[in-house]
Amino acid sequence: MLIKFDFNNMMERTLGEKGFSDAQLNEIAPAAKTAFDRFAAKRGSGMTGWADLPYNQDDIVADIVATAARARKEFDNFVVLGIGGSALGPIAVFTALCHFRYNDLPAEKRGGPKFFVEDNVDPERMLALLDVVDVRRTLFNVVTKSGATSETMSQYLIISDILKKAIGDGWQKHIVATTSESKGNLIKLARKEGFKTFFIPDGVGGRFSELCPVGLFPAAMLGIDIAGLLKGAADIDKACSSSDMFRNSALMAAALQFLAMKGGKNISVMMPYADSLKFMADWYCQLWAESLGKAVDLDGNTVNAGQTPVKSLGVTDQHSQVQLYTEGPFDKVITIIGVEKFRGDVVIADGAEEFPDVNFLCGHTMGELINTERRATEYALTRSRHMNNTITLPEINAETVGQLLMFFQLQTAYCGEMLNVDTFNQPGVEEGKNATYALFERKGYEAKRAELDAAPAKLDKYII
Amino acid sequence: MLIKFDFNNMMERTLGEKGFSDAQLNEIAPAAKTAFDRFAAKRGSGMTGWADLPYNQDDIVADIVATAARARKEFDNFVVLGIGGSALGPIAVFTALCHFRYNDLPAEKRGGPKFFVEDNVDPERMLALLDVVDVRRTLFNVVTKSGATSETMSQYLIISDILKKAIGDGWQKHIVATTSESKGNLIKLARKEGFKTFFIPDGVGGRFSELCPVGLFPAAMLGIDIAGLLKGAADIDKACSSSDMFRNSALMAAALQFLAMKGGKNISVMMPYADSLKFMADWYCQLWAESLGKAVDLDGNTVNAGQTPVKSLGVTDQHSQVQLYTEGPFDKVITIIGVEKFRGDVVIADGAEEFPDVNFLCGHTMGELINTERRATEYALTRSRHMNNTITLPEINAETVGQLLMFFQLQTAYCGEMLNVDTFNQPGVEEGKNATYALFERKGYEAKRAELDAAPAKLDKYII
Numbered sequence: 001m002l003i004k005f006d007f008n009n010m011m012e013r014t015l016g017e018k019g020f021s022d023a024q025l026n027e028i029a030p031a032a033k034t035a036f037d038r039f040a041a042k043r044g045s046g047m048t049g050w051a052d053l054p055y056n057q058d059d060i061v062a063d064i065v066a067t068a069a070r071a072r073k074e075f076d077n078f079v080v081l082g083i084g085g086s087a088l089g090p091i092a093v094f095t096a097l098c099h100f101r102y103n104d105l106p107a108e109k110r111g112g113p114k115f116f117v118e119d120n121v122d123p124e125r126m127l128a129l130l131d132v133v134d135v136r137r138t139l140f141n142v143v144t145k146s147g148a149t150s151e152t153m154s155q156y157l158i159i160s161d162i163l164k165k166a167i168g169d170g171w172q173k174h175i176v177a178t179t180s181e182s183k184g185n186l187i188k189l190a191r192k193e194g195f196k197t198f199f200i201p202d203g204v205g206g207r208f209s210e211l212c213p214v215g216l217f218p219a220a221m222l223g224i225d226i227a228g229l230l231k232g233a234a235d236i237d238k239a240c241s242s243s244d245m246f247r248n249s250a251l252m253a254a255a256l257q258f259l260a261m262k263g264g265k266n267i268s269v270m271m272p273y274a275d276s277l278k279f280m281a282d283w284y285c286q287l288w289a290e291s292l293g294k295a296v297d298l299d300g301n302t303v304n305a306g307q308t309p310v311k312s313l314g315v316t317d318q319h320s321q322v323q324l325y326t327e328g329p330f331d332k333v334i335t336i337i338g339v340e341k342f343r344g345d346v347v348i349a350d351g352a353e354e355f356p357d358v359n360f361l362c363g364h365t366m367g368e369l370i371n372t373e374r375r376a377t378e379y380a381l382t383r384s385r386h387m388n389n390t391i392t393l394p395e396i397n398a399e400t401v402g403q404l405l406m407f408f409q410l411q412t413a414y415c416g417e418m419l420n421v422d423t424f425n426q427p428g429v430e431e432g433k434n435a436t437y438a439l440f441e442r443k444g445y446e447a448k449r450a451e452l453d454a455a456p457a458k459l460d461k462y463i464i
Numbered sequence: 465m466l467i468k469f470d471f472n473n474m475m476e477r478t479l480g481e482k483g484f485s486d487a488q489l490n491e492i493a494p495a496a497k498t499a500f501d502r503f504a505a506k507r508g509s510g511m512t513g514w515a516d517l518p519y520n521q522d523d524i525v526a527d528i529v530a531t532a533a534r535a536r537k538e539f540d541n542f543v544v545l546g547i548g549g550s551a552l553g554p555i556a557v558f559t560a561l562c563h564f565r566y567n568d569l570p571a572e573k574r575g576g577p578k579f580f581v582e583d584n585v586d587p588e589r590m591l592a593l594l595d596v597v598d599v600r601r602t603l604f605n606v607v608t609k610s611g612a613t614s615e616t617m618s619q620y621l622i623i624s625d626i627l628k629k630a631i632g633d634g635w636q637k638h639i640v641a642t643t644s645e646s647k648g649n650l651i652k653l654a655r656k657e658g659f660k661t662f663f664i665p666d667g668v669g670g671r672f673s674e675l676c677p678v679g680l681f682p683a684a685m686l687g688i689d690i691a692g693l694l695k696g697a698a699d700i701d702k703a704c705s706s707s708d709m710f711r712n713s714a715l716m717a718a719a720l721q722f723l724a725m726k727g728g729k730n731i732s733v734m735m736p737y738a739d740s741l742k743f744m745a746d747w748y749c750q751l752w753a754e755s756l757g758k759a760v761d762l763d764g765n766t767v768n769a770g771q772t773p774v775k776s777l778g779v780t781d782q783h784s785q786v787q788l789y790t791e792g793p794f795d796k797v798i799t800i801i802g803v804e805k806f807r808g809d810v811v812i813a814d815g816a817e818e819f820p821d822v823n824f825l826c827g828h829t830m831g832e833l834i835n836t837e838r839r840a841t842e843y844a845l846t847r848s849r850h851m852n853n854t855i856t857l858p859e860i861n862a863e864t865v866g867q868l869l870m871f872f873q874l875q876t877a878y879c880g881e882m883l884n885v886d887t888f889n890q891p892g893v894e895e896g897k898n899a900t901y902a903l904f905e906r907k908g909y910e911a912k913r914a915e916l917d918a919a920p921a922k923l924d925k926y927i928i
Binding site: 004005006007008010011013014049084085087088092099100101103104105107114119120121122123124126127128129131145148150151152153154155158160161186188192206208246247248249252266267274275278282285286289290293295303305306308311313315316318319320321322323324325326327328329330331332335342343344345346347348349350351352354355356357358360361362364365366368369370372373375376377380382383384385422426427428429431432433434435436437438439440441442443444452454455458459461462463464 | 480622783785786813893896
């Protein structure tokens with residue numbers, strides 16, 4: 001049961017001159033093949049260690065499952081302290097695979113701790129968390145590869161201080177550290193304090209980390225079948241083993257977006273038609289934005305590449321964004337994610353006999369309604385000549401979610417090769433970090449501070 | 465205490481050739497004045513009734529407050545059934561002004577019912593809701609002006625059927641209908657069943673409805689100061705009463721986005737640096753997308769206008785989107801929303817003495833950290849010559865949230881005038897609705913069904 005990628009509505013057959021021709025596809029196929037080959041050549045080395053994760057973690061999975069089984073009984077709350085990929089992946093998989101109102105369920109129905117992901121440094125939010133969790137009954141998973149992430153380390157310092165005061169001896173049992181095995185602050189702290197640790201492999205960056213312990217441990221804490229996630233990832237990876245884009249869905253998806261970007265489509269909308277997949281779109285947005293948004297290419301040319309990802313939700317955003325998608329500029333590609341069979345359904349009851357504009361719904365199910373609206377939106381987008389494609393999951397389970405994660409990772413890697421950028425770095429994040437250091441007067445950042453101080457003061461006439 | 469709009473970093477003084485010159489601003493000022501005058505001329509009439517909402521609701525507010533005071537004691541759960549503006553406004557104001565972990569608080573601390581907004585027709589989500597709320601202890605607020613919104617009416621039919629079976633006589637006391645007073649299905653149902661009703665004025669469309677009972681009743685149910693919301697809206701409205709854009713922040717904001725669009729910037733990022741304002745960005749995204757995304761202008765010319773709004777969150781998305789914002793294409797305007805003073809703060813404890821890359825944070829607060837990172841991101845964006853501006857709230861309270869809502873509504877109305885589009889309709893939503901009707905074989909949609917059936921079948925070669 002593999003996910004399917006349907007790009008009928010990217011083509012001139014349905015879009016007319018707004019679509020791609022078969023000739024255009026054939027023209028781009030050699031570049032796609034080159035991208036595949038280039039990625040295949042580096043696969044597993046450097047920062048592409050994520051590609052091996054479906055295959056090389058048997059012992060790690062066993063450790064995670066055993067640790068989680070114990071901790072699920074021991075704690076009432078499980079809190080991830082992390083930001084970026086360390087948060088977006090766990091949130092996406094949790095939302096996809098757990099009960100939609102998980103935290104509102106009674107403990108016995110939940111079968112595990114309540115779940116919170118803290119991925120910001122808003123003080124009001126931290127205070128709110130402390131209002132609702134008893135730290136003595138809470139396990140914190142601190143996730144940062146370097147142990148130098150300001151946001152996560154601030155949270156760690158605050159929480160460890162509270163734990164020490166509330167618990168005293170043994171507070172360390174409330175922390176699991178997920179970090180680099182070989183370097184950084186957090187591994188040193190973990191060794192000193194004796195925290196349980198899981199390791200982030202060197203070749204796995206934040207946005208490609210969901211299938212390593214960064215994502216697997218939180219998933220296991222939530223009772224999710226992590227072996228299933230990895231099996232799904234392996235399945236789609238094997239299905240995408242051809243350098244012929246007509247036989248490799250992730251490569252075709254990359255090539256189509258590449259062509260669309262070249263044609264001026266600088267926006268990629270990700271629109272799942274399932275509430276449970278809402279945060280897969282958030283996870284995708286980081287992957288796509290950080291990987292492809294690059295000032296220079298691998299040859300040092302200034303390119304200011306990148307396509308802006310937009311998260312959307314069907315049917316909800318039909319009442320928010322689809323007006324723009326159908327009538328607005330031809331500047332975007334809309335990727336719909338559909339689900340063939342939901343995990344439950346609800347019949348729409350009678351009671352609108354006198355209202356023909358409502359009564360036609362009665363006797364149908366919500367599952368029929370959401371999927372019919374999905375088809376209708378696809379039709380409306382196509383009729384207005386706006387490029388769209390659809391990824392279909394036969395159903396939502398650990399394996400298909402694992403497939404989806406790996407599909408997008410592969411698509412991103414291939415597209416990065418086609419754009420000739422470094423898909424795996426994020427140099428643009430440094431400037432803001434350095435400015436933060438300077439503003440906090442961190443030692444060694446005096447020059448940056450001087451630069452900030454020398455920036456022109458704001459003009460009052462530009463403030464209303 | 466008014467919100468401030470700072471557009472220093474839209475200008476060539478800080479952005480060089482990537483910014484606007486004073487001459488460009490002066491050139492556009494007459495068009496902005498015309499937009500102001502055109503909107504002023506129609507204000508309160510047609511679909512601009514929303515502009516009067518801060519001033520004409522004394523009796524309605526009294527009714528809402530009294531109704532909510534009773535219902536807050538009577539029910540354990542409060543559920544909004546609505547979609548689009550009927551959901552986005554209530555969610556935005558709830559998140560801005562209630563405890564960040566409101567539903568996780570014990571009932572006595574919460575002081576009112578748990579809160580749920582159901583704005584989709586995903587069957588799994590409906591089943592999940594029914595797992596966690598006892599309908600016998602739940603008030604449902606059904607919100608649809610026409611009473612013909614498929615999603616909301618489906619929910620209504622499902623819920624009213626369950627209520628009848630669970631409660632029998634008196635089930636009607638569990639429903640409050642917010643709808644048109646004069647037309648549509650829901651008012652007829654409400655009159656027949658005797659539901660408590662609140663009315664949506666004729667001149668108030670979904671995305672401009674937060675300050676009418678659509679938003680005010682849910683806010684009052686949550687204990688929010690709705691008079692404060694309206695006072696804030698009135699305050700900024702009065703502060704934006706000049707046709708001179710240099711003295712009208714919403715008009716200046718509209719003119720700058722208009723200029724940016726003309727310069728090819730087809731993306732508007734809304735990036736609050738406060739978790740509580742995260743969903744203000746969602747609300748803004750509907751407002752901006754549906755209002756300005758139009759195929760034709762008021763003279764009937766095909767324009768495919770519109771700027772794609774993107775929601776972002778600081779500091780969180782510094783680890784997801786800012787790489788793209790600083791290094792990617794010059795295709796966007798980033799609007800940061802900052803908060804001067806948070807409603808609480810947390811000191812970052814010591815414990816990193818041996819790690820200089822973390823220790824510099826110790827002794828500072830999370831409030832300082834989030835605001836310093838906000839300044840640092842502003843600096844990084846500006847240094848990389850990407851247009852950005854900042855809206856600052858002195859603090860987050862009902863009045864400043866009311867200001868923000870009205871500010872964006874005015875900005876949108878002015879910008880619609882400058883683009884010469886109908887800001888208040890949404891014709892592009894109809895095609896999808898009609899296709900849904902046709903697929904469900906609703907009577908009267910036979911021609912549309914035939915059209916759908918005549919569309920070319922999907923080609924297998926375009927599915928992998």
